[in-house]
Amino acid sequence: MTDALLDAHLVVRRGTFQLDVELRVGRGETVALLGPNGAGKTTALRSLAGLTPLSDGRLSLDDRVLDHPRGRVWTPPEDRPIGVVFQDYLLFPHLSARDNVAFGPRRHGVERRAAHAIADRWLDRVGLAEFGRRKPRGLSGGQAQRVALARALAVDPVLLLLDEPLAALDARTRLETRTELHRHLAAHPGATLLVTHDPLDALVLADRLVIVEHGRVVQEGDAATITARPRTDYVAQLVGLNLYRGHADGHSVDLAGGFTLTSTDSVHGDAYVAFPPAAVALHPHQPNGSPRNTWPAVLADIQRHGDNLRVRLDGPITVSADITPAAATQLDLRPGREIWVAVKATETRAYPAD
Structure with a gap:
């Protein structure tokens, strides 16, 4: 693996459930986090984003410690160099596509005109230059997904988090958007973590797969390794084998x-x-x-x-x-x-x- 930008041991206790997962993602690498419902995928993503504090463990990004309960280190979400694309995109409904993308740079202190210039460049890169004035209700599902991706990337994140980014799309739009997303992820210089339950999304978009069940990593490796030697029933079903x-x-x-x-x-x-x-x-x-x-x-x-x-x-x-x-x-x-x-x-x- 390349030089690890993300080095994390995520421990989150919630009632009877405990997430205990180690994650490392290299520079320019896309890692897919897969698992059945309730495995802990979303909890892992929320802890990385700062939406759920760690109960124990440690989170370091680009050699900067962001969360370390025992060391009494905690960095709020807005101060983390992280971009997030949520499953339902969560675009601000009252803002235009341009203002949605400019929101992050503005929050980081960029002057309005410069933030809009950044937004225009990103909208052009995702093929939506002519849609800058539209509000989210005037966008298709695929267009909203691309605006959400542009908004996440406009802050030059060290870590990009994608939470089921294609789940809300119909089959045809999903195919087209998956291809576009792959192109953008290949050009992203930082680390990317893709949370998904769809094996095709993981196989197409990710360099490496990490399989989580019951809050633990049960298998990880490249697609060839995972598909050749599954180690749980879930992984076997994922790759279509009797095990x-x-x-x-x-x-x-x-x-x-x-x-x-x-x-x-x-x-x-x-x-x-x-x-x-x-x-x-x-x-x-x-x-x-x-x-x-x-x-x-x-x-x-x-x-x-x-x-x-x-x-x-x-x-x-x-x-x-x-x-x-x-x-x-x-x-x-x-x-x-x-x-x-x-x-x-x-x-x-x-x-x-x-």
Whole structure:
């Protein structure tokens, strides 16, 4: 990682919930913070922005300590070199787009004419030069998002925080805005933290992913690392894999309940075994031939998944499979249908749990 601008150990206690997360973001780097609802993503963002004080830990930005409870250091939000784009953008409804973007520089003591010049430059950079006089109610969702981004960047933040920045957009606008946002983040010289629940946003926009569950970091790394070796059910679902934990002895991984999966990978000790739904083949009868992993199952659920169907099967293990509508018709698939499952050992990936 490049020289870390953000170096934080965020500890926030709220009732029975405790966030305890270490975050480091380098110069020019975009890190995505992902996790299920209630994982602590928003709490982490609010503590960085100064909207929620730390209970313990330490927050340093560009070698400046902003929050350190034990050292009795606290910096209010307005004095932090941080720009924030909130999920609902929170543009000032009574101000024009130009005045919204100029608000930050004005708060930092920039004279009105100079602040408006800064706003004009940023509106031009986000492609909204002709919309400066419009108020938020006269902007589309994508335009409001770009004004919010311009407002955050107009103060030259050392750290840019993005809270679900594309969640409020429809699918088409989201695609276009994601591309624009990627361009702006690539040009941002500071550090960027993107809080999202959308894996596509994270994969497209971020250099590195940090996965949080129950207030703790459970996995972090680049997209290739995360997708190749998920370590929790949430991460496996995020990247679309079937994931199981067991005890390995060479090519065999023994799972709970006495079921064993075979892999071409050789592992010893606690291990994970993973495979994609597309690797799962379904048969009306017990198959013959090469598959090393076969077992009977009962179809529990079937749903459309893109151009194919995703089926969930119960048995010695619960597994998801992707099949074509034609195959589903041929197999007469319906909830309660008994069927055989096959997964080739070459399609599985086994790796140590530690």
